[in-house]
Amino acid sequence: MHSPSIDPSPPSPSATRAAALTRDWICPFCPLLCDDLVAACRDDGTLEVPDTECPRLAHALAHYAATDAQCGCSVDGNEVDGDAALARAAQWLANARRPLFGGLATDVAGARALYPLAAACSAILDHLHGDALTPATLALQDRGSFFTTLSEVRTRADLLVFFGCQPSRRYPRFFIRALAGAELARELIFVGCEADPAAAGFAQTRIDTLLPDADAYDTLALWSALAEGRDAGALRQGAGSDALASLHARIASARYTVVVYEPAALPAPHAALLIEALHRIVKAANRTTRAACVALGGDDGALTVNQTVTWLSGLPLRTRVSKPARVAGTAPLDHDPYRYRTARLLAEREVDALLWIAGFVPQTWPASLDPALPLIVLGHPALADAARARGANTVFVPVATPGIDSGGHLFRVDGTVVMPLTAARGVALESVASIAAKLSERMSERSSPREDPP
Template sequence: MAPAPDLPSDPRGRPAGRATWTCPFCALLCDGLDVAQDAAGGWTPALAGSTCPRMASALAWFDARAVATTPSADGRPVALPQALDAAALLLRESRLPLFGGLATDVAGARALYALANHSGAVLDHAHGDAMTASLRALQDRGAFTTTLAEVRNHADLILCIGTQPSHKHPEFFRRCGLADREQPCTRELVFLGTPVDPAAALLANARCSEVALPEGEDLYQTLASLNALCRPRALADGNIAPASLRDLSARLLAARYAVIVWTPSTLCAQAGGKHAALLIEGIHHLVKTLNRTTRAGGLSLGGDDGGNTVNQAITWLSGVPLRTHVHPGGLDHDPHRHGTERLLRGGDVDALLWVASFTPDLPPPASPVPTVVLGHPALAASMAGRPGVFIPVSTPGIGSAGHLFRTDGGIVLPLTPLRDDGLPTVAAVAAQLLARLRQAPAATEFAP
């Protein structure tokens, strides 16, 4: 277990009793947050100048008096070694297990991949649908991506397509420099196909406007029209497009650096779970079109709950992304057939290993198959009445150290623990399960 921050030698010159912390609860990975030591010697994260509701909601679950820290097997409390034996037996007897949820950090992803290799498992993340749509669009169209720092330093026009960023990422506008009162820089914020984000409307450094979808058109058609209007050889008769879209295309082309923002999970919901990749592909096409005459970049607000992290780690280790079956014959990547919902609904898998180490907001899906949950202690209740094993694990950035990939690509941030919660990490549990599976199978009795 990594130690708590060494306060007196804080390199940023903060006084004793204060340190910095990185929030692991969304893919923005807000860092440099002030952490104060309370009277009892504990650590209370406090974001200076803001009260992120997502962070506050997640932190509220880390009251040791309110959650269970004891493993269980088939509803009975057991010691950790017994829980590991029961989980290993379940995986050993499985014909095709599914490793789902996968809300963990880099070390957890690496250890789970090794376990999947031995178990012949399918790997999919809890946000697999949105991640698959994003990956498909990237494979088919390519992308010009940008970073939060580039948005903060250079973007003069930010176009949010079908999304209100603060709904899932409350600190987004602050991270873009729009809430900086000491160095104000007026930006233009445009919301296409959605009302102005309420959080954006309160910003002093932003000019906000809304562009509604033309009557009778959906977001697919609107993106196609906007792409046509932004081409170097625009529509021969631009008047066939609504004046609002013609004005938006002119503003995009006149911008020094336009940034297109979207939330994959929101677009998936709007598309009814189908063809969201076509929406994202249309956005990539728009960014590429703009780059013919000006400068533009795309920023996808996805990869929460370790989604980007696990996908990056698995792709690096195997050469293919998530929704892959790892088996003795090799690797079978199928983004449609290997989705969690489809596999469970069709009865294709006979065991589920569910990983959710950050918050209790990702309970295992309802399923009759035996389930092993490596999760936040508050997820113990999700195992009531269902066969399987529950093992509480430490949350990276709260009770253990770790590393996560940020939403804007290849930026990896270290997570410093606030306290020692006494719980094993996902990586440690996966490693112990693998060690048991490599041993000769043996019958095991579990005392209540």
């Protein structure tokens, strides 16, 4: 939700000496996109956000140093200028039959610029968090979804049901953003897990826990049956049935129930079935009252890139895109959530180049990567040493982080709001969008792409 800006008490002089402040700064490091922050950039290039207790934000900011402005490009472990790095990267992409664009930690503009580059070289697109995105996508494709917004959670939901997740583990400020300052009395029920300690202490809020050790699939099977109107007496008897019957009654009497889950926290490999069940329960509840879901995910630009690629192509991530003439006899678009999984592609040696994008935090490429596979890294300056250490078959180009050294746009966790980012520091690093556009230009200047042999 885009909450009112907060003007905090002035930070201590020692914390902000020689620092430039950016008020109403939007944090890009988690999909909550908190917009009530003040970012302080010191004259040595380090960053701080006073008056907030978010370990995830603090950890991310620790990766930005005074030396970032001097970070340069490298090829095969040797420092080179930007033109040489881009020339080698374009050459590898032009020669590749099946490159993979992985990581994809970028913003809307980055995703838009990477898409035509991918089409020019018949690349497969998969995100760093593809394993969490895919179950939600499959459930949406198969059964549909029933989502709400963070604003609705804050202002209308009087019953929040958390299924198998403690939000503050990955999203430390979730409860502050969802509950703080709201006058609505509400219940918080944790199903299939212990209560999140961060949920305690909010006014007019009552917390309960149901079946913390129960199997997720058994729980949702019983809960789904109750939601569809089957008599609890006809179901398997026991504490689980009784507890879920009580939960069903509480949902029926609530004005607005929101079911919160984290796709990444659901047990694999069939998380899509659990997500389908949760949405089926919510749809059934809407016959007599109001209910919806909130999925907590989309980290490192995952939701943003998925939304952008879907808008551009009509298909979500884990899609191969190409110009029709690039590879003879193949379709311009091919979506396969299983075949085009990064780990599987690398393990089966089905790609011949990897373009790795890591624009938010220094997420390294998969450790299983074959040393002989050409690797192009458009990444956080903190990845420069790892790229040089890999040595041969490696190109590294440092990029700006949206919200730190460049502006940008990201989709919020609820997928309905695009938040505009303002640079808190502004070190002269190029954006992923700029570099991708230059690579596309170099690709177009080369000879026409050859077709695969028959």
